[in-house]
Amino acid sequence: MTPPAVPPPAASPASRTASSLPAAATVAAPPAAPGPGPSARPPGSTTATASANGAVSLPASGRDARDGGGSHPSAPVLLAVQNLWKIYARHDRRIDVHDPEAVERAEARGAVVAVRDVSFRVRRGEIFVVMGLSGSGKSTLVRCLLRLVEPTAGRILVDGDDVTAMDDRQLTAFRRTKVAMVFQHYGLLPHCTVLENVAFGLRLRGEPRPVQLQRAREALARVGLEKWAGRYPAALSGGMRQRVGIARALARDADLLLMDEPFSGLDPLIRRELQDELLRLQAELHKTIVFITHDLQEALRLGDRLAIMQAGRIVQVGRPREIIQHPADDYVRRFVQDVREAAALAAGPLRAAAPEPVPAKGGTGLVP
Numbered sequence: 001m002t003p004p005a006v007p008p009p010a011a012s013p014a015s016r017t018a019s020s021l022p023a024a025a026t027v028a029a030p031p032a033a034p035g036p037g038p039s040a041r042p043p044g045s046t047t048a049t050a051s052a053n054g055a056v057s058l059p060a061s062g063r064d065a066r067d068g069g070g071s072h073p074s075a076p077v078l079l080a081v082q083n084l085w086k087i088y089a090r091h092d093r094r095i096d097v098h099d100p101e102a103v104e105r106a107e108a109r110g111a112v113v114a115v116r117d118v119s120f121r122v123r124r125g126e127i128f129v130v131m132g133l134s135g136s137g138k139s140t141l142v143r144c145l146l147r148l149v150e151p152t153a154g155r156i157l158v159d160g161d162d163v164t165a166m167d168d169r170q171l172t173a174f175r176r177t178k179v180a181m182v183f184q185h186y187g188l189l190p191h192c193t194v195l196e197n198v199a200f201g202l203r204l205r206g207e208p209r210p211v212q213l214q215r216a217r218e219a220l221a222r223v224g225l226e227k228w229a230g231r232y233p234a235a236l237s238g239g240m241r242q243r244v245g246i247a248r249a250l251a252r253d254a255d256l257l258l259m260d261e262p263f264s265g266l267d268p269l270i271r272r273e274l275q276d277e278l279l280r281l282q283a284e285l286h287k288t289i290v291f292i293t294h295d296l297q298e299a300l301r302l303g304d305r306l307a308i309m310q311a312g313r314i315v316q317v318g319r320p321r322e323i324i325q326h327p328a329d330d331y332v333r334r335f336v337q338d339v340r341e342a343a344a345l346a347a348g349p350l351r352a353a354a355p356e357p358v359p360a361k362g363g364t365g366l367v368p
């Protein structure tokens, strides 16, 4: 597999306007009531600063700033991923992933190691963001979590249940009750109304019809689309369709929400609005969310913790400010360069010339 290219160097700070400072360095304004169109809500504008010794200091992220932040560090673990591998190859399960030479031989024969020995844990109520460049393995990882892609090796535990050991019947029940996924391209059924789309998962689960409809209506109301219940997806804008996708996931009332680049492809204003909306919903519903993005600003706004993926590996896990202040390696450092430059810029020309902060010793922040 060809490793993904590193991100290009960031534009010079001097070429950026205040309004283009990374959203990571801002605090979200409290979201207003949801609605189908763009709102007039101004984004927050608190910028990052750099201290006299050059250490980058960031204001609280969108998550940090909300009441109570994300989940409590002692909240129970809902999702545990242990030494997960996915190798795209014929008979991949025959490859001994514990033997580096066997993995190399498979790669030489054309196998793609999309997920390479990945471990992490996500606590209840947490938004865990997986970020990485295109091809780094994010979608493969998130699809492995509900076995839409079969892992090559490793274990996945959700609420103590071993997903990797489930038979077909158990897996179907797991997918219908415990987990919901929101895709980038909505995945709406074009010939069903918005209400039917939202009720779809409940129908599959065999819920009584009145329960299906009531839950679907409630979920639509949560995303501000109750008036659109009788319309068809074609009548909706991209942002509204993605709200329907979110409503559909919420209606299932699953503990674990998996979101694979749900807001990519939407224009920046709508994207930001949906981010706000997700944060508002999360403050009410306390879901456990694995959110995939390749957008640092989105990652920093939404994530309680971030995992940075490179070529199938997780190279760093940590809270947003830890990652910005102490990037584990040059790859992560290049990712967060924009935010660090914004911090230096905010502190003025003298501060901008201050030395780099010393990276944290020994730790990627990986959860053991």
Ligand SMILES: Nc1ncnc2c1ncn2[C@@H]1O[C@H](COP(=O)(O)OP(=O)(O)OP(=O)(O)O)[C@@H](O)[C@H]1O
Binding pocket: 001, 088, 112, 113, 114, 132, 133, 134, 135, 136, 137, 138, 139, 140, 141, 294
């Ligand atoms: N079905 C498949 N068969 C073979 N290789 C695959 C398959 N799906 C993905 N890959 C490869 O696995 C690697 C990881 O792909 P994946 O789609 O997980 O990356 P990603 O981080 O989600 O990228 P993007 O940001 O573009 O969505 C890539 O090299 C990709 O080409």
Ligand SMILES: [Mg+2]
Binding pocket: 138, 139, 140
């Ligand atoms: Mg992807």
